[in-house]
Amino acid sequence: MRAIQKKKRGELIVLSGPSGVGKSTVIAELLGARRDIHFSVSFTTRQPRTGEQDGVNYRFVSREEFERMIADGELLEFAEYVGNYYGTSLKVIREQLDRGVDVLLDIEVQGAAKVRERCPEAVLIFLIPPSIEELSRRLHRRNTDAEEVIQRRLEKARQECRESVNYDYLVVNDTVMDAAGEILSILQAEQCRTQKRIHLAQGITGPQDEEA
Amino acid sequence: MRAIQKKKRGELIVLSGPSGVGKSTVIAELLGARRDIHFSVSFTTRQPRTGEQDGVNYRFVSREEFERMIADGELLEFAEYVGNYYGTSLKVIREQLDRGVDVLLDIEVQGAAKVRERCPEAVLIFLIPPSIEELSRRLHRRNTDAEEVIQRRLEKARQECRESVNYDYLVVNDTVMDAAGEILSILQAEQCRTQKRIHLAQGITGPQDEEA
Numbered sequence: 414m415r416a417i418q419k420k421k422r423g424e425l426i427v428l429s430g431p432s433g434v435g436k437s438t439v440i441a442e443l444l445g446a447r448r449d450i451h452f453s454v455s456f457t458t459r460q461p462r463t464g465e466q467d468g469v470n471y472r473f474v475s476r477e478e479f480e481r482m483i484a485d486g487e488l489l490e491f492a493e494y495v496g497n498y499y500g501t502s503l504k505v506i507r508e509q510l511d512r513g514v515d516v517l518l519d520i521e522v523q524g525a526a527k528v529r530e531r532c533p534e535a536v537l538i539f540l541i542p543p544s545i546e547e548l549s550r551r552l553h554r555r556n557t558d559a560e561e562v563i564q565r566r567l568e569k570a571r572q573e574c575r576e577s578v579n580y581d582y583l584v585v586n587d588t589v590m591d592a593a594g595e596i597l598s599i600l601q602a603e604q605c606r607t608q609k610r611i612h613l614a615q616g617i618t619g620p621q622d623e624e625a
Numbered sequence: 626m627r628a629i630q631k632k633k634r635g636e637l638i639v640l641s642g643p644s645g646v647g648k649s650t651v652i653a654e655l656l657g658a659r660r661d662i663h664f665s666v667s668f669t670t671r672q673p674r675t676g677e678q679d680g681v682n683y684r685f686v687s688r689e690e691f692e693r694m695i696a697d698g699e700l701l702e703f704a705e706y707v708g709n710y711y712g713t714s715l716k717v718i719r720e721q722l723d724r725g726v727d728v729l730l731d732i733e734v735q736g737a738a739k740v741r742e743r744c745p746e747a748v749l750i751f752l753i754p755p756s757i758e759e760l761s762r763r764l765h766r767r768n769t770d771a772e773e774v775i776q777r778r779l780e781k782a783r784q785e786c787r788e789s790v791n792y793d794y795l796v797v798n799d800t801v802m803d804a805a806g807e808i809l810s811i812l813q814a815e816q817c818r819t820q821k822r823i824h825l826a827q828g829i830t831g832p833q834d835e836e837a
Contacts (some may be wrong), residue, residue, distance in 0.1 A: 539819070545829050574829040582814070583822040595817050602794070602814030605807050607751070610795040617757050618787040 416606055423510035425532050426450075426517045427525050428596075430540030431570030433552040435586045439540060441592035442517060447600070449622070453508045453518045456482070458489040459497035471503075489531065490524045503531060515600070529579065536603050538596060539580040543587045545571070633806040635722035636815060638662075638729045639737050639742050640808075641781030642668070644753030645764040647798045652731060659812070663721045665730045668694070671709035682725060684714075686753070702736045703719060703742065720744035734788040741791065749816050750808060756800045757783065 420612045422431075430436045440470055457471045467473050474573065479498045482488050491500030501524065509516045528535050540546035550571055552563045577583055582599050586592040603609070642648045658663055668690045669683045678687050687692075691710045694700050703712030711735065721728045730740065740747050754760035760782055764775045789795055794811050798804040813820070 422804055442783035520795060538817075539826075540825055541829055548829075555789045571830050577826040578819060580819050582817040583819050583825055584817055585822075585825060595673060595813060597630065598810040601807060601810035605750075605794040605796055605811055607792050607795050610797075611790065613795055614751075614786045614789045616755055617760075618754055618783050 420617045421513070421609070423451075423512065423514045423516055424534040424600065425506060425510060425528070426515060426600065426607070427528050427535055428517060428519055428540060429522055429537070429573070429575045429576075430586070431542070432566050433548055434540050434542050434571070435551065435589065435592075436519060436540055439586060440517065441598055442589050443517070446593065446597060449513070449552070450515045450517050453501065453506055453509075453516050454503055455499055456491075457497060457499045458487075459499075473506075479582070483586075490520075490527050512619050522573050522579075526576075526579065536582070536599065537580040538582045538584055538599060539574075539577040540586050540592065541574055541577065541583050542570070543585055548582065586594045594596050633725070633821070635663075635725050636727045636746040636812065637740070638727060638749055638812065639740050640752060641728060641734055641737050641785070641788075641792070641820060642730050642798070643760065643785045644778050645767070645782070646732060646752050646754050647763065647801065647804075648752055649717055651798060651804045651808070652729065654801050655729070655808055658805065658809060659727070660769050662727045662729050665713065665718055665721075665728050668700075668703075668708060668714055669709055669711045671711075701740050702732075707814045714735070718833060720743075734785050734791075738788075738791065748794070748811065750794045750796055750811060751786075751789040752796050752798050752804065753786055753789065754782070755797055767776070771806040 423498055428440065430438060440452070444450055454468060454470070454472055456474055456479060458474060458476045459471075461467065461473050465471065476498070479491075479500065482500070482502065482504075483491060487502055487504040489501040489503040489506070493499075501518065501520065506516050506518070525537055526610070529537060542551065546565065549563070549567055552558065552566055558566070584592050584595045584599075601606065628761055634776065640648060652664070656662055663795065664680070666680060666684055668686055668691060670686060671683075673683070677683065688710070691703075691712065694712070694714065694716075695703060699714055699716040701713040701718070703710055705711075705714065713730065713837045717770040718728050720731070727771065732740065739751055741749060754763070757779065759777070761779055770778070796804050796807045796811075812816050
């Protein structure tokens with residue numbers, strides 16, 4: 414009789430983690446398994462580099478358009494770096510969520526704190542390395558940074574991991590498959606949370622049960 | 626350097642759901658997939674029936690032993706029915722949890738409320754039918770109850786589903802595989818909750834970081 418919807422609104426998923434933890438590999442695995450997830454791409458006013466595609470690497474907009482977005486409060490966060498703006502559009506995210514699409518946001522700890530503030534229902538996941546020694550090995554293996562830079566990254570990783578207490582979930586990136594698997598489970602479990610499915614119980618008890 | 630444990634303490638999992646929802650089939654599927662889960666068996670003072678095994682169907686104890694358990698506050702809940710006691714031992718559950726074993730408890734809504742009170746960290750899952758019409762079909766298909774009994778069961782199911790607001794998760798038993806799959810995801814996600822894994826982050830930042 415009553416139409417029972419399994420899903421009402423998209424889920425906002427925030428993933429943070431220190432440099433070198435392997436976040437982009439985990440995200441690629443995740444998006445391969447869940448092709449319905451919209452990966453949120455940052456807006457920028459800088460020119461596209463060769464090979465960069467609008468909507469894939471960045472959303473490229475004019476300085477005027479970016480400043481309008483700031484003025485209209487559309488941005489969750491933004492920063493100016495070497496004369497160009499970079500930012501995340503909360504408006505775009507909300508439009509996707511309203512359409513029932515799950516949105517994944519790769520954002521650092523300060524940005525995640527702003528998401529928590531403005532979207533309390535967001536699911537915050539922090540990706541940590543198995544150990545600081547393993548993170549050090551991974552940063553050395555990349556072979557792109559000087560020792561001093563690596564040491565600064567490790568110190569920053571320690572600081573960022575302190576912020577993980579403000580996240581809902583901690584996932585250890587031991588292997589990419591395990592980490593992506595845990596995140597997939599978290600997303601499925603979040604769909605089952607009572608407050609998100611209470612309409613299903615009401616489909617049994619009847620929607621007029623206000624005392625429930 | 627520091628030993629990082631992936632798991633510290635067992636998880637107490639409570640599963641409730643109305644008669645006819647298919648809970649025992651889902652539990653069998655779940656225990657098949659997660660053989661490390663201890664399924665909590667009720668204590669009783671009644672005599673074993675033919676084929677019943679101690680520790681499988683019930684834990685059979687003497688009336689004296691059961692009354693000692695009541696007196697020592699070892700029972701989460703108990704009831705007397707046709708001259709015999711039936712009850713759930715919180716002591717046994719806690720011993721398993723302390724050993725790091727996950728424990729599954731099949732218990733009705735009043736019992737679940739007591740678990741929440743005495744073990745606030747327990748994960749409460751409520752299994753609901755896809756619709757009241759489908760529950761009615763399932764109860765009729767069993768072909769064991771008179772129509773009047775079925776109608777009483779349906780009314781009781783409606784009442785019990787009202788209590789589902791007090792549960793952490795709602796799982797729809799549409800198909801057994803999907804329902805068991807969702808519960809498995811919930812259990813994996815619960816293992817990733819920050820408060821249960823904060824020692825992993827401390828393994829990165831160092832345990833002396835009290836400000837974190």
